[in-house]
Amino acid sequence: MEQLKAPQIIRVNSPVLQDAQVALWVQREDAIHERLAGNKWRKLKYNVLDALKAKKTRLVTFGGAYSNHIAATAEAGAIFGLSTIGIIRGERDLSNPTLQKAASLGMQLQYVSRAAYRDKNQLIQELQLESTDSMIIPEGGTNLRALPGCAEIVRSSPLAQQVDYWCVACGTGGTAAGMITALDAKQKLIGFSVLKGNWMEAEIQKCLSLQGDAKKRHKWSVNNEYHFGGYAKFDQRLIDFMNNFKKNQDIPLDPIYTGKLLFGIYDLVAKGYFKPGARIVAIHTGGLQGLAGFQQRNGGLLDY
Ligand SMILES: *Cc1c(COP(=O)(O)O)cnc(C)c1O
Numbered sequence: 001m002e003q004l005k006a007p008q009i010i011r012v013n014s015p016v017l018q019d020a021q022v023a024l025w026v027q028r029e030d031a032i033h034e035r036l037a038g039n040k041w042r043k044l045k046y047n048v049l050d051a052l053k054a055k056k057t058r059l060v061t062f063g064g065a066y067s068n069h070i071a072a073t074a075e076a077g078a079i080f081g082l083s084t085i086g087i088i089r090g091e092r093d094l095s096n097p098t099l100q101k102a103a104s105l106g107m108q109l110q111y112v113s114r115a116a117y118r119d120k121n122q123l124i125q126e127l128q129l130e131s132t133d134s135m136i137i138p139e140g141g142t143n144l145r146a147l148p149g150c151a152e153i154v155r156s157s158p159l160a161q162q163v164d165y166w167c168v169a170c171g172t173g174g175t176a177a178g179m180i181t182a183l184d185a186k187q188k189l190i191g192f193s194v195l196k197g198n199w200m201e202a203e204i205q206k207c208l209s210l211q212g213d214a215k216k217r218h219k220w221s222v223n224n225e226y227h228f229g230g231y232a233k234f235d236q237r238l239i240d241f242m243n244n245f246k247k248n249q250d251i252p253l254d255p256i257y258t259g260k261l262l263f264g265i266y267d268l269v270a271k272g273y274f275k276p277g278a279r280i281v282a283i284h285t286g287g288l289q290g291l292a293g294f295q296q297r298n299g300g301l302l303d304y
Helices: 015-020 038-053 068-080 097-104 114-118 120-126 146-155 174-180 200-210 236-249 258-270 288-297
Strands: 008-012 023-028 058-063 083-089 108-112 134-136 165-170 188-193 219-223 279-284
Touching: 015 258, 023 258, 038 058, 038 068, 038 134, 038 146, 038 174, 058 068, 058 120, 068 083, 068 097, 068 288, 083 097, 083 114, 097 108, 097 288, 114 120, 146 174, 165 174, 165 200, 165 258, 174 188, 174 200, 174 219, 188 200, 188 258, 200 219, 236 258, 258 279
Parallel strands: 023 279, 058 083, 058 134, 083 108, 165 188, 165 279, 188 219
Antiparallel strands: 008 023
């Protein structure tokens, strides 16, 4: 197994935090390894280990054109000697930096229409992806093997026992679910959904049930207030916040996940959500590979 660095944890200072007398750290999961980093690697780890153990030779997975999960699967395959197939939703786009990188790492890309992409089981049959050599991993990487990897986000934290609140962005909820399984009795997790709607809590609950962990009395909740209109939607307030955060803390965020997470935490702090003395850790889940594509599509909105 490749050596991962223990995640760095960076104390963030700002007048908002000082006024509320809370302490905030950012756990740099984006920097635990040069290439295998972020929550998408945490989620893949036990998939890859099991694939190797079962002598499989291929990872097959699904994603959108700028997907962090597609990028991470391509990296993992290249590093561990597994071939990779990425089934991509939408048209072939040679200017897309995520897909260029994935292809350069040897991932075989197959483009399918949005309509066809919706029915994964049908796709698996049609493209004859099922074979004893292949491990098929769902879009976003959330499956049962993803949970123990994400529990390690909590277990490997330099602050592990001293945290009151773990805060993490949620797309499928798999990362939050894995982390929840590792909480101790005094700790609470808040998942910040990056999608519009109120169903993230049920998704996390589903993951916990699969793990047989649903009945344990872990303390967690989902905040649905900081999606900025939906997945990958944003506005100038979010961009300004991210540019300021980069300037003041020297930590780059991405507009889809960690930007919304930190914006939400700052807003809750300003509204007095956390009691004085609260110790909060925000997980930097990575996703910076997507910035090149974002800047390309949006004329360099971010001052990175
Ligand atoms: C995918 C992703 C998330 C969300 O993870 P889920 O397990 O799908 O909830 C958060 N942050 C980043 C950077 C991601 O790429």
